[in-house]
Amino acid sequence: xxxxxxxxxxxxxxxxxxxxxxxxxxxxxxxxxxxxxxxxxxxxxxxxxxxxxxxxxxxxxxxxxxxxxxxxxxxxxxxxxxxxxxxxxxxxxxxxxxxxxxxxxxxxxxxxxxxxxxxxxxxxxxxxxxxxxxxxxxxxxxxxxxxxxxxxxxxxxxxxxxxxxxxxxxxxxxxxxxxxxxxxxxxxxxxxxxxxxxxxxxxxxxxxxxxxxxxxxxxxxxxxxxxxxxxxxxxxxxxxxxxxxxxxxxxxxxxxxxxxxxxxxxxxxxxxxxxxxxxxxxxxxxxxxxxxxxxxxxxxxxxxxxxxxxxxxxxxxxxxxxxxxxxxxxxxxxxxxxxxxxxxxxxxxxxx
Amino acid sequence: xxxxxxxxxxxxxxxxxxxxxxxxxxxxxxxxxxxxxxxxxxxxxxxxxxxxxxxxxxxxxxxxxxxxxxxxxxxxxxxxxxxxxxxxxxxxxxxxxxxxxxxxxxxxxxxxxxxxxxxxxxxxxxxxxxxxxxxxxxxxxxxxxxxxxxxxxxxxxxxxxxxxxxxxxxxxxxxxxxxxxxxxxxxxxxxxxxxxxxxxxxxxxxxxxxxxxxxxxxxxxxxxxxxxxxxxxxxxxxxxxxxxxxxxxxxxxxxxxxxxxxxxxxxxxxxxxxxxxxxxxxxxxxxxxxxxxxxxxxxxxxxxxxxxxxxxxxxxxxxxxxxxxxxxxxxxxxxxxxxxxxxxxxxxxxxxxxxxx
Numbered sequence: 048x049x050x051x052x053x054x055x056x057x058x059x060x061x062x063x064x065x066x067x068x069x070x071x072x073x074x075x076x077x078x079x080x081x082x083x084x085x086x087x088x089x090x091x092x093x094x095x096x097x098x099x100x101x102x103x104x105x106x107x108x109x110x111x112x113x114x115x116x117x118x119x120x121x122x123x124x125x126x127x128x129x130x131x132x133x134x135x136x137x138x139x140x141x142x143x144x145x146x147x148x149x150x151x152x153x154x155x156x157x158x159x160x161x162x163x164x165x166x167x168x169x170x171x172x173x174x175x176x177x178x179x180x181x182x183x184x185x186x187x188x189x190x191x192x193x194x195x196x197x198x199x200x201x202x203x204x205x206x207x208x209x210x211x212x213x214x215x216x217x218x219x220x221x222x223x224x225x226x227x228x229x230x231x232x233x234x235x236x237x238x239x240x241x242x243x244x245x246x247x248x249x250x251x252x253x254x255x256x257x258x259x260x261x262x263x264x265x266x267x268x269x270x271x272x273x274x275x276x277x278x279x280x281x282x283x284x285x286x287x288x289x290x291x292x293x294x295x296x297x298x299x300x301x302x303x304x305x306x307x308x309x310x311x312x313x314x315x316x317x318x319x320x321x322x323x324x325x326x327x328x329x330x331x332x333x334x335x336x337x338x339x340x341x342x343x344x345x346x347x348x349x350x351x352x353x354x355x356x357x358x359x360x361x362x363x364x365x366x367x368x369x370x371x372x373x374x375x376x377x378x379x380x381x382x383x384x385x386x387x388x389x390x391x392x393x394x395x396x397x398x399x
Numbered sequence: 400x401x402x403x404x405x406x407x408x409x410x411x412x413x414x415x416x417x418x419x420x421x422x423x424x425x426x427x428x429x430x431x432x433x434x435x436x437x438x439x440x441x442x443x444x445x446x447x448x449x450x451x452x453x454x455x456x457x458x459x460x461x462x463x464x465x466x467x468x469x470x471x472x473x474x475x476x477x478x479x480x481x482x483x484x485x486x487x488x489x490x491x492x493x494x495x496x497x498x499x500x501x502x503x504x505x506x507x508x509x510x511x512x513x514x515x516x517x518x519x520x521x522x523x524x525x526x527x528x529x530x531x532x533x534x535x536x537x538x539x540x541x542x543x544x545x546x547x548x549x550x551x552x553x554x555x556x557x558x559x560x561x562x563x564x565x566x567x568x569x570x571x572x573x574x575x576x577x578x579x580x581x582x583x584x585x586x587x588x589x590x591x592x593x594x595x596x597x598x599x600x601x602x603x604x605x606x607x608x609x610x611x612x613x614x615x616x617x618x619x620x621x622x623x624x625x626x627x628x629x630x631x632x633x634x635x636x637x638x639x640x641x642x643x644x645x646x647x648x649x650x651x652x653x654x655x656x657x658x659x660x661x662x663x664x665x666x667x668x669x670x671x672x673x674x675x676x677x678x679x680x681x682x683x684x685x686x687x688x689x690x691x692x693x694x695x696x697x698x699x700x701x702x703x704x705x706x707x708x709x710x711x712x713x714x715x716x717x718x719x720x721x722x723x724x725x726x727x728x729x730x731x732x733x734x735x736x737x738x739x740x741x742x743x744x745x746x747x748x749x750x751x752x753x754x755x756x
Contacts, residue, residue, distance in 0.1 A: 185676055196718020253706070377553070383541055
């Protein structure tokens with residue numbers, strides 16, 4: 048038998064590429080998202096559930112989860128996990144709040160510092176995971192404790208930020224308009240794109256590019272598929288793993304910045320439990336914790352799907368917000384069962 | 400044949416480092432705070448007082464949960480839902496004590512439901528929730544982290560809905576005894592912990608259950624092929640963890656005489672997992688050490704107590720915990736232990752020491 052180089056194979060048609068069975072989890076997420084969205088549209092469409100404003104608000108309200116989920120998706124694809132993301136984001140908030148209001152440092156320097164700290168912490172955790180063989184769960188749990196503890200050492204009280212630069216960044220918005228009768232008219236109800244939405248979408252796009260089109264991205268998938276094989280193939284396993292945790296640290300710090308722009312304050316207990324929001328968004332988006340499987344676009348829909356539930360509960364009005372948690376749990380259960388079914392099905396097909 | 404005392408294997412064992420760490424932390428505490436080791440008996444209350452008693456008392460919740468967590472981790476899994484189950488257990492108990500706060504507005508020395516239901520119902524519900532976790536993992540083959548994430552997210556919601564988001568308070572004396580009472584001059588939580596540790600130890604070491612757990616943890620498929628019902632073992636381990644989280648929830652809510660679904664058991668899952676890992680049980684499954692877990696839990700509580708003395712705010716303790724835990728974990732990590740062992744061996748060879756098989 049002769050081995051055929053990939054380049055010899057005819058490029059598949061667009062239809063085959065889009066309906067590739069490997070995207071089935073992304074489609075499942077997309078499908079459930081549309082079902083829930085349709086339900087909301089039918090029930091609360093008259094109250095503006097389907098308006099562009101609601102959709103864009105969903106993006107901007109969850110931008111910090113989305114930005115953090117970009118890094119988390121990469122970590123999960125390598126077969127690891129990072130529990131420190133929310134604590135690092137909270138720490139970023141504390142740095143910016145304390146730095147600008149108590150120390151009078153320019154917020155841009157605070158942001159740069161936070162990004163450096165986040166990346167550095169990720170680097171250290173990645174190194175501990177790779178060189179000391181400590182399980183990612185434990186390493187990043189320690190990282191989370193450290194970041195949360197430092198948050199509380201800085202201040203126990205919530206510090207609200209009163210700074211022109213932050214106000215300008217948070218307040219900047221591009222109000223959507225359309226052209227009619229020779230002039231620009233604002234969309235009704237008013238819809239706008241702010242910095243958080245742009246950062247969210249940009250990070251997803253960058254993440255997609257890195258995972259699908261670069262050598263680094265392929266290494267990430269290879270390590271998740273089988274670390275042993277990746278090592279035997281001569282791939283730079285250590286470097287890639289450490290880089291992934293560093294990137295994730297950067298993403299969590301960036302998520303923290305987005306969150307600061309959203310709430311304009313720093314609080315030591317902010318986003319507690321947020322790491323599980325991020326992880327469950329990725330899981331709902333079809334990323335498998337066993338590693339090797341997952342797409343950035345799926346994660347984005349996972350974030351949006353999780354965002355729809357609180358939005359629906361707000362529109363409902365009479366339900367207590369605790370139902371949101373239970374609904375999220377049920378959603379998680381649904382997706383894991385779908386994942387299991389898909390895995391069992393493909394395994395059986397392979398065996399046959 | 401008498402087993403020879405083998406210093407090498409002692410140094411290489413993980414529990415050794417945990418004990419060393421605890422002793423060092425205790426000695427440092429005694430130096431910094433001279434009264435640290437003093438225990439006094441006050442006849443008027445019939446109780447022992449002292450920092451060490453306090454450490455034992457406060458570590459009760461984590462130690463009890465960590466007993467179950469040890470089994471789960473030895474199976475190669477984790478249970479993230481324990482903290483949420485603590486909240487569910489507390490909410491259920493207070494619900495049964497007060498039932499409806501609009502109907503019984505003032506907390507007092509009464510209970511609406513019979514007292515045995517106040518204790519048994521939360522434990523039963525938590526055991527069922529543990530069974531739910533176990534079924535997802537054993538029957539559907541889900542990853543434990545994900546399967547238990549479901550209840551971790553949904554559990555607090557369930558706890559809130561049980562009490563309609565309200566914080567119930569109670570003054571019912573028999574219930575308060577669980578967390579605030581004392582027996583044999585010791586606080587009740589210590590007695591409960593001792594009983595739980597003893598029961599789990601007897602159950603795992605005097606029956607073959609412990610060996611089965613280790614076997615499934617090392618290699619699930621090989622265990623199944625050799626005739627072990629791994630499904631059943633996984634299910635039982637998660638049910639035990641759920642049940643013990645229930646006990647822990649009762650102690651916590653009895654301590655504060657109320658239920659607090661937002662804060663009850665917060666970070667308990669993380670602390671319990673850390674206690675197990677510090678105690679030398681590997682996250683990848685296999686051999687487990689209940690004694691190590693107890694020491695791990697004590698280490699965490701000693702650090703917390705020590706840092707409190709310096710007036711550090713309670714939330715900031717996590718930073719100190721993290722640093723000490725990082726040291727313990729690095730000392731326990733495979734490469735470091737190997738380096739230690741090989742240096743000792745080289746040293747022994749150089750001085751012409753006894754050759755060990």
